[in-house]
Amino acid sequence: MSFNRNPKMPPGTPTLCLGLTLGLSLAACGGGGGSGEGGGGGSGNPFVTAEFRANYGLANIRAANAYEAGWEGTGQTIAVIDTGVDVDHPDLDGKILPQSTDIAAGNGTTLNDTFGHGTLVAGVALAERNGVGMHGVAWGADLLAIRADALNPCDPFSACFQDDDLAAALNYARTQGARIVNMSLGGGGIPNANFRSALLAATNAGIIVVIAAGNASGANPEYPARFAADPAYSGLVVAVGAVNDANAIAGFSNRAGVASANYIVAPGVSITTTSNTGGYASANGTSFSAPHVAGAVAVLRERFPTATAAEIVEMLLSTARDLGADGTDAVYGRGLLSLSDALAPLGFLWVPVDLGALVEETELRLGAAFGDGLTQSAALANVLALDMLGRDFHIDMRGAVLPARDVRASAFEGAVLRSADRAVASRIGDFGHWGLSFTDSARLPATLAEPDGEDRSLRSWWMQSGTEHTQTGLYYGAAAGRGAPSILAPIGFASRLTLPQFTLAGTGSGAFLSQEMGKTARLSFAWHRGDGSDPSAATSLGQAWLEANVGRVQLALGLGQADEEASLFRSTAAGGFGTFASTRSQFVTLGGAMPITTGVSAFASLTTGLARPDMENGMLSGWSDVRAASYNVGVRWQDVLTRGDRVGLAFGQPLRVEQAEVDVTVPTALRADGSVPSTTRRIDATPSGREMTVELAYDRAVGQAASLATFVSVAREPGHDRDAAPAAFGGVRFSLGF
């Protein structure tokens, strides 16, 4: 039972070996594709109808995404302080609240909109979606129409508003419980104290007041929109300027100026909306920009019912599409209203479980033995996460479970791309031998298609000594597996099928001792300590082997133990999934080989593993015992094409988790009081498929000082993924000695 790694080199001869390994993928592996979120205002959105397109403003503010997500302002009330409303318009009559009123009734007017402006404004904000004409931004919202225009001193063909009437209108809206007010009016200088007091009372009550900026092309908004710049109103007054269909500021629109921090633009040129004739009209002015924003506020209030008024305004302003000069500017203020962006998560997302963790840092990288386990778990399909404003979002976290890397890479685990060995060996009289070799090599990258750019150079050394009955060895910077019984040697390049426990360990250092026990048995011990370069690799691996010849049959029994510091069968977790505590796993290997005829032998092996993992601080906990298994059977031929060559054919299964369950605890909702309940489900963590592999390998000497080895492998359900297409891969290794 020789452990000479290169039996073709005579002992005592200094050697320099050059090795070259070429890996080749013969066919692409089919992999599971990720699924992305839908949404968008394009032709695929069922809400982009003719009625939607009638007002281009809806597309420009990206409203369709909101509708597709189910948000249209239902349950919200928009108070429109204006010239009344056409109470019979089919797009409005079903949503006019009975509390609607003519606040300035002493002027001899009624709620019914004789002038027409209020109807135009209300339509933009909330006209019904009924397949006819156009619909408003918040077509699910209700209207609190408050007529406040004054006939005296205004001409009946124009409409103006007295400050005291506007103040009364604001107070009425507040006492009726409105939380959104639209005022498409302005000019006439600074409003009086009565108005300012009413506006202050409204904002102090948490009402968001949306006001048209004005049509005088001024550098600043006209009053009362100018109050958007006044901190006394707690940032709840929003001034709105007008842009055209190309999102360019309208020539007539008052600019942001001193109110830029609370100024936003929305479409206000050629806006199709409801008219007081029962039909529709095309209208222009910042009067029609403001209700786009008021409608958006209603949609946001529906989506985020626990958000404060200040948070709603922050959502609106901070997600506006930047126009003009970078950032907030004196023309466009915060930019163009974007409803879809206002509904999307703002800043980071975090999972409120245990101590909390960022979504982007949450991942579970599965080791090869787990295959695709947990990647399709329904328990992870709907996880509550909070953004930086504390708003709740439900996200699919199945994509955060990453299956093991390309199975082709694991086939070359530990193999080198190129190496240069320097070795010296010598006899010790007739007693024994010793050898020492140094190797500079480069490991193959993790994936052959996309080298990871990592420095994969290795410098290792290997010292071996022995007598006729005893072998010892020390090594540094090499993969585990030295000292294993020869009957368990892989026929390919790596130990995927025969010695799967060694795939848990990365490079490191170690030692082995092997002692013959009589003429038919050998007892070996090997110990490997990882170098820590791979956080998923075991920190240590101990193995004991008992080999025995029973008649013509060679048997091997192995008992091993692997310690992983923060992984489980090379699976690692981070963020909201928690982290693995130290895991110890035990392995039992039983193997055998027997000659069939001259130069032909059969072999088989079975390895089972058991781990008792634990996890902390995350969504995963309560692991069951994890059991895994690997096996293979095969045949070897010698002297097939030339003297000394070998052919091997093996069929088997690489290490696969056969039994594993885990509790998955996910936060599910955000209550009004800020608490977050969660649910726990116990799920099966085993992979969906079972990889079965056929390997064919060949090696031979080439001349006196070179050797050639090659293998081809075909895997069904590679990576233990039931849906993966079969994969074929192979490799060639050429070694030249000097």
Added chain:
Amino acid sequence: MVQVGDDTWMIAIPGDPTCVTYRLQSTTQATVQALFYRKRDGSFTMNRLEACAAP
């Protein structure tokens, strides 16, 4: 500038010369922030299509 009330005027703003556009202004009162167009009869409307041909 066209006076339309005791304290309200329609003020022409730059734009399409084929369809003069007006804004409403008052020195003491807030007014609606829509643009207006003059019809053939001299009255004003907020509906551009009532006053001018489609652009």
